[in-house]
Amino acid sequence: MSEEKSYALEIEDLNVEYHVDREVVHALNGISFRLAKGETIGLVGETGAGKTTTGLSILRLIPSPPGVVKGTVKVRGEDISTLSEKQMEAIRGNVVSMIFQDPMTSLNPTKTVEYQIAEVIRLHEKCGKKEAAAKAGDMLEMVGIPRDRGREFPHQFSGGMKQRVVIAMALACSPEILIADEPTTALDVTIQAQVLDMIRELKRKYKMSMIMITHDLGIVAEICDTVAIVYAGRIVEYGTLEDIFNHTAHPYTAGLFGSLPNMEDRTQRLKPIPGLMPDPTNLPEGCAFSPRCPNASEKCRTQCPALTRVEGEHFVACHLFKEE
Amino acid sequence: MDNSDFRQRSMFAETWKRLKKNRGAMIGLVIVIILFLLAIFAGVIFDYDTDVIGQNYNELLQEPSWKHPFGTDEMGRDLLARIIYGSRASLFISFAAVCLAAVVGCFFGAISGYFGGRIDSVIMRITDMFLAIPETLFAITLVAALGTGTFTLIIALAISNIPIFCRLLRSSVMTQRGSEHIEAARAIGAKTSTIIWDHILPNCIAPVLVQFTLSIAVTILTISGLSFLGLGVSPPKPEWGALLSSSRSYMREHTYLTIFPGLAIMTTILSLNLLGDGLRDALDPRLR
Numbered sequence A: 001m002s003e004e005k006s007y008a009l010e011i012e013d014l015n016v017e018y019h020v021d022r023e024v025v026h027a028l029n030g031i032s033f034r035l036a037k038g039e040t041i042g043l044v045g046e047t048g049a050g051k052t053t054t055g056l057s058i059l060r061l062i063p064s065p066p067g068v069v070k071g072t073v074k075v076r077g078e079d080i081s082t083l084s085e086k087q088m089e090a091i092r093g094n095v096v097s098m099i100f101q102d103p104m105t106s107l108n109p110t111k112t113v114e115y116q117i118a119e120v121i122r123l124h125e126k127c128g129k130k131e132a133a134a135k136a137g138d139m140l141e142m143v144g145i146p147r148d149r150g151r152e153f154p155h156q157f158s159g160g161m162k163q164r165v166v167i168a169m170a171l172a173c174s175p176e177i178l179i180a181d182e183p184t185t186a187l188d189v190t191i192q193a194q195v196l197d198m199i200r201e202l203k204r205k206y207k208m209s210m211i212m213i214t215h216d217l218g219i220v221a222e223i224c225d226t227v228a229i230v231y232a233g234r235i236v237e238y239g240t241l242e243d244i245f246n247h248t249a250h251p252y253t254a255g256l257f258g259s260l261p262n263m264e265d266r267t268q269r270l271k272p273i274p275g276l277m278p279d280p281t282n283l284p285e286g287c288a289f290s291p292r293c294p295n296a297s298e299k300c301r302t303q304c305p306a307l308t309r310v311e312g313e314h315f316v317a318c319h320l321f322k323e324e
Numbered sequence B: 001m002d003n004s005d006f007r008q009r010s011m012f013a014e015t016w017k018r019l020k021k022n023r024g025a026m027i028g029l030v031i032v033i034i035l036f037l038l039a040i041f042a043g044v045i046f047d048y049d050t051d052v053i054g055q056n057y058n059e060l061l062q063e064p065s066w067k068h069p070f071g072t073d074e075m076g077r078d079l080l081a082r083i084i085y086g087s088r089a090s091l092f093i094s095f096a097a098v099c100l101a102a103v104v105g106c107f108f109g110a111i112s113g114y115f116g117g118r119i120d121s122v123i124m125r126i127t128d129m130f131l132a133i134p135e136t137l138f139a140i141t142l143v144a145a146l147g148t149g150t151f152t153l154i155i156a157l158a159i160s161n162i163p164i165f166c167r168l169l170r171s172s173v174m175t176q177r178g179s180e181h182i183e184a185a186r187a188i189g190a191k192t193s194t195i196i197w198d199h200i201l202p203n204c205i206a207p208v209l210v211q212f213t214l215s216i217a218v219t220i221l222t223i224s225g226l227s228f229l230g231l232g233v234s235p236p237k238p239e240w241g242a243l244l245s246s247s248r249s250y251m252r253e254h255t256y257l258t259i260f261p262g263l264a265i266m267t268t269i270l271s272l273n274l275l276g277d278g279l280r281d282a283l284d285p286r287l288r
Helices: A051-058 A085-091 A113-124 A129-142 A147-151 A159-171 A189-206 A217-223 A241-246 A251-258 A298-302 B003-021 B023-040 B048-052 B079-115 B117-131 B135-146 B150-177 B180-187 B192-228 B240-250 B256-283
Strands: A007-020 A023-036 A040-044 A067-075 A096-099 A177-181 A209-214 A226-231 A234-240 A308-311 A314-316
Touching (some): A007 A209, A023 A209, A040 A217, A051 A096, A051 A209, A096 B180, A113 A147, A129 A147, A189 A217, A217 A241, A234 A241, B079 B150, B117 B150, B135 B150, B135 B192, B150 B192, B180 B192, B192 B256
Parallel strands (some): A040 A226
Antiparallel strands (some): A007 A023, A007 A067, A226 A234, A234 A314
16 A cells, blocks of 8 residues: 555554443444545445444444454554544544435434524534524525425435435534445435445535445446445455456455345345354454355454455455465 | 524423413413412411401301302401412422522532542432421421521422432433533533533433422322411411311311311422323433
8 A cells, every 4th residue: 555645534554342231342443444534435345344333433432441453553543542522523424424324313303404404514613503504405405405395304305315414414514534324225226326426426526535334236336436345343454446356355255245146047036145154252363254154264263363465455264266 | 583592492382382382281380370379478468467367256157159169267257368378388498498409409419410439429319318208207307407487498498308319310410411422522521510501401301300399299189288287377377287287176067167178288389290290201302
């Protein structure tokens, strides 16, 4: 990775554990990646792989206790673990903002939509109520909702429109980093495409860096520049879109592609990955994927592979690939 | 036009619109308003010294008539005047006590529910202690210790109502705290106080309002009970429970003396309960 680039976000060996009832849930086990300005990274993985936890730790919103966070997260070169809660509040929603998974529940049912967008603006920009409300109206228009509807309550909006409101809230202070946590999962397919188009366009307009958390490889192909495949709290493969899609290295990534329907041969059966994700309280000693891996050897079961370079910017954590 | 003003009104207007559709709640509301107006303007209709406490030995124990619609008591006092003046004591004491209880209870309940952990345990054990003592018994003890009087009565009744509000708010805050819109509020950089005040409390207000009306009904009953025992409002000041208590000896021959104060208590409590039920339905976000 070239050093002259300036990074919006650097994550170094991030570990998150939850200590619950004498058990330790290993949610994240040493995630590292860097995000350049204006770039989009896709975090892809099954449910429970630690994608959302990564997003929350960037905002330092892991509840503690029971959460224990180790490792460093640098936003604009600044280690957020050294910041006070007040400084952190100034970052949340202003420098880094997050779009939550479920638009149905992430809006306050007792406040008007306009009020909720204006709240972000008033928290971070010194401006009066009226000014903030006017700006909230602008944001609504930008996401394609008529300004007048800002006086309505969330329950008067459809799911797709709520997601637009959530996006408007996230973008209201033009953040440098946008964390989109499965922004389209709760929406139906036609609205998904609209919302994705909108996110892509807004991202271009504001030159934001973005973390796209998803389990949908189709979305990744459309939006992301680089991709990190996450499995059991580890990045198992990291590379450009081209690397991941055309030079798939890790057996898990291959498995993910295998479980997609093949457009050319519609009669072909899907090839799901056998088994389930390991229990995060009891991870296997070696490679976390080894119990499900078709190519697993004895070494895989005892030794945890490190992330090694395949070529260029393409990294993989698998014993099948030796560093060249 | 001020936008924020419009917004507040629209939320109020929406609840009002739904409340209007509920006939029972509207009847309750009208009765409550009439009772309040009567209590406030009692002095305009009757003269306290002559009608309410002034004894008139020419008109002892008269049956209801045009001159005395509810009849007169054993000292010749007009029962209607005494009931209307009595509502002052009942309504004022119960509202003051329950308001105080709601504010204090909600404050501790919100802290307990939001922060959890040790603070929660301490607050909850204290409320458990208070919940273990029956309301009337507690009020009797306190009034006996501190002496009868409006102020002691308010304090005694407030203290016994605090745990109910505390528990109620704690449980709704706990369910709200974990919800996604609170996490979203945190993610936009909102302060803890803003989160509690702006995002959690508005979502918890419905059960509190309902409990408020129900608590007032119960408190009116408790005041009446205390007055009945001679620990509430001291004679000759009228109070509903005291009226019932003094009419006891004349119940056989002069039934109206017990019926009218009883009806007054019943109507008030029924209308408050109707209003409370209606408010709960009107404020439920799921029904919006």
